[in-house]
Amino acid sequence: MDDRKRKIFVLDTNILLHEPHAIFSFQEHDVVIPMTVLEELDRIKDSKRDVARDARIAIRTLEDIFKEATPEQISEGIRFNTEAKSTGTLAILADFELHETVKAFADKAGDNRILNAVIHLQKKSASRDVVLVTKDINMRLRAKGAGVRYVEDYRTDQLIDDVQYLTKGFVQCEGNFWDKVDEVNSIALAGKTHHLVHQSTIEQPYINQYVLDTDSDFATRVTRIEEESITLKDLGRDKLMSRRAWDIKPKNIYQGMALNALLDPDIDLVILTGAAGSGKTLLAMAAALEQSVEQKMFDKIIVTRNTPEIGESIGFLPGNEEEKMLPWLAAVTDTLEALHKNDHCTEGSLRYICDKANIQFKSINFMRGRSIQNAFVLLDECQNLTASQIKTIITRCGEGTKIVCSGNLAQIDSPYLTPVTSGLTYMVERFKNFEGSANVHLNGVVRSRLAEFAEENL
Structure with missing residues (x-):
């Protein structure tokens, strides 16, 4: 030059x-x-x-x-x-x-x-x-x-120019999906129906992408991509909506897709994005308890999140590490209370479940250097993490560990991050072609009509 x-x-x-x-x-x-x-x-x-x-x-x-x-x-x-x-x-x-x-x-x-x-x-x-x-x-x-x-600005780690182009994790076809298909080969494998269609049927497909339509019960997930064909696993909209985890049922199809990914043992990483009140933390915690307590798939549940000032302020809070972390993880403890609000003694149920499921609240600072085995890891508020911090956490996960990363790109607290440079955005784009991961953007606010109106109008 x-x-x-x-x-x-x-x-x-x-x-x-x-x-x-x-x-x-x-x-x-x-x-x-x-x-x-x-x-x-x-x-x-x-x-x-x-x-x-x-x-x-x-x-x-x-x-x-x-x-x-x-x-x-x-x-x-x-x-x-x-x-x-x-x-x-x-x-x-x-x-x-x-x-x-x-x-x-x-x-x-x-x-x-x-x-x-x-x-x-x-x-x-x-x-x-x-x-x-x-x-x-x-x-x-x-x-x-x-x-x-x-x-x-530093844009080397920026994979997209506008957050509106961020992968949603699903594609919704107008009308009936089968009206657009010229040829299909359906086979049954292990009790599940799979459809082989031409790759041009779906624009830019990727592994574990959900495919829906607007006029029928059609709901599938991409399980294989070849040169000219893609394989769709038939899920069915009614089946997605009838899934349960810790007595929690999906309130919309987006939660149904998220719960399907959370309960699938073949998916090691689930990325949940969406507005406040869309159900990200609730679904993740319900799936964690279901698979840890009922199905005995995991030995423990580790809950962690990033807080910009945690390094300076956590030491001034009383108690041990987990007690210091509780103020920062109030969203998770609120979720646990919501899951057991109808119990005879909510406080007693929470203590029992925390011991039974071995729920651990950890600071993100102490996750480095660890090797986490047979655990369900919930990493909340990922929008405030950089790409290198995301890498540090995910590389901690060993055999038998499932990690759920959730966040809302509209609530970034870091002064140096934007929606397009956030580690959450980077992770969604990097993992969309990895067969062991799934990403779902939760549309709609289901917390309350007040929260829904505030999200749409404020």
């Missing part, structure tokens, strides 16, 4: 916290790390925040690259991928030596120094594009206001 066409990318701290190996995403260009970023990584790596581990990984990555470099080489830039044919370099800029032109926000001295570094590089390398890469929306606005010409 011509030197003038090579860009200079200046990375903000939040990029390395979001993806510690982000520097390798700029193979043909030059990457500059301001000294301020290293100072902020140093402060974060020893903190109790959940991003401390990502900060340490980023620091070790930089140390591996610069360990044999001289100070002059570090400031000028060295190739960070010598084995590949890439021409990109990595440099550290001593931004504290620069003349300040941006002095806004006295409490944001670090941000000001990074902006000054970008403006300095713009003037120094006028013939090249200098791009600030940050996940902080306000930082992008401030940068443009301060005179930075090019500001971008």
